[in-house]
Amino acid sequence: MMLFTPGPVAVFPKVSTAQTQEMMTHRGKPFQAIYQPIIVDLKSMLKAAEVHIMTGSGSLGVEANVQNALPLGGKALVLSNGAFGDKLKEHCALYYETRFERLKDAKGWNLERAKPHIDKAAAAGVKLFAMVHHETSPGILNKTSEICKYAKGKGMLTLLDGTSAWPAYPVDHVADHIDFYSFASQKSLGCPPGLTVVSHSPDAVKAIELAPVRSNFMNFKTYRKFAPKSETAFTPAVSIIYSLRIALDMLKKEGQSAFIARQSEMAEHVRSRLMKMGFSLVTEEGFESSTVTAFFCSKNKEINQFLQSDHGVKLGGGHADWAETTLRFCNMGDLDMVKIDAGLDALQAVKSKLGV
Ligand SMILES: Cc1ncc(COP(=O)(O)O)c(C=O)c1O
Numbered sequence: 001m002m003l004f005t006p007g008p009v010a011v012f013p014k015v016s017t018a019q020t021q022e023m024m025t026h027r028g029k030p031f032q033a034i035y036q037p038i039i040v041d042l043k044s045m046l047k048a049a050e051v052h053i054m055t056g057s058g059s060l061g062v063e064a065n066v067q068n069a070l071p072l073g074g075k076a077l078v079l080s081n082g083a084f085g086d087k088l089k090e091h092c093a094l095y096y097e098t099r100f101e102r103l104k105d106a107k108g109w110n111l112e113r114a115k116p117h118i119d120k121a122a123a124a125g126v127k128l129f130a131m132v133h134h135e136t137s138p139g140i141l142n143k144t145s146e147i148c149k150y151a152k153g154k155g156m157l158t159l160l161d162g163t164s165a166w167p168a169y170p171v172d173h174v175a176d177h178i179d180f181y182s183f184a185s186q187k188s189l190g191c192p193p194g195l196t197v198v199s200h201s202p203d204a205v206k207a208i209e210l211a212p213v214r215s216n217f218m219n220f221k222t223y224r225k226f227a228p229k230s231e232t233a234f235t236p237a238v239s240i241i242y243s244l245r246i247a248l249d250m251l252k253k254e255g256q257s258a259f260i261a262r263q264s265e266m267a268e269h270v271r272s273r274l275m276k277m278g279f280s281l282v283t284e285e286g287f288e289s290s291t292v293t294a295f296f297c298s299k300n301k302e303i304n305q306f307l308q309s310d311h312g313v314k315l316g317g318g319h320a321d322w323a324e325t326t327l328r329f330c331n332m333g334d335l336d337m338v339k340i341d342a343g344l345d346a347l348q349a350v351k352s353k354l355g356v
Helices: 013-020 029-047 056-065 082-097 111-123 144-153 202-210 220-227 236-256 257-274 300-311 335-353
Strands: 001-006 048-056 075-080 097-102 128-132 157-161 180-184 193-198 290-297 315-318 326-330
Touching: 001 326, 001 335, 013 082, 013 236, 029 048, 029 236, 048 056, 048 220, 048 326, 056 082, 056 157, 056 335, 075 082, 075 111, 082 097, 082 157, 097 111, 111 128, 111 144, 128 144, 144 157, 157 202, 193 236, 202 220, 236 257, 236 315, 257 290, 257 335, 290 315, 300 315, 300 326, 300 335, 315 335, 326 335
Parallel strands: 001 315, 075 097, 075 128, 128 157, 157 180
Antiparallel strands: 048 193, 180 193, 290 326, 315 326
């Protein structure tokens, strides 16, 4: 099956095969020799003060970041424009008094739109600002850097759910004013599912030490105790760490700028061909994603069924506000222009067959 899905995504054969390496235990020198350079690479690529790898899906990293951010009685502001911003609000509301603002119709967040909400929240004593970097439900790239800069200037800690973002979009904790960040292995980096990477600024590290322990598995103080030994606090998905090593090597070899440019070129091609086929795109202009392109279509579920049964092609289904009216053509993982054109040709064939 050719996957044009929002994750898990098609895994490069080299990355997939790496999982079959001989198992090792997570305590001791052989593991440290693999883990330590991964952390060094990630810290340098993300310009983070600290990085930890957690075993679990993207939600684990997001919720762990949320629950380690503020002391008891803390207040949060969440800006959303899709399913994952809404989920982020649910995470925050478990621990903090949470304000919430939601844009509709796949509109993107920029500073102009975010500013009044941040101003009001700051005046009300909100200390945590949280939003999704790349909202996967329709594919919206929010302008998080300018927004986080402003929120930080108002005395807030900033937290981004980057589950589907890095490395398709650059992340620099310092230049982008990010305190808490996380991404998942099975999205843009093209690994199998099972790991989430959390990264922190010096302010986040201070906050972590001041926050109460709200769970054992998600307690970063424990992760921090194991970090100097280059080990994880709990048993990690060792096989996926082998894969992660190879995926990072491939990214370093290509160079992240080239990776980003390639993603963007593929998405531009997808948008252009979808529009030529007569589909209209969901996301507001200026906030387009380089990895997830949602388009309006009737019979969305039927189209995806025929794509699978007749062509061995699977697109992402419509999600959240767009569940019944859209499909998502995603370009992450082991894809190139040839495969993308094959997926788009299949879509054209099913479109004609169903007369939509
Ligand atoms: C932005 C974002 N946040 C959170 C999640 C949840 O991730 P997971 O299903 O890996 O827990 C996803 C999944 O698609 C996502 O795209």
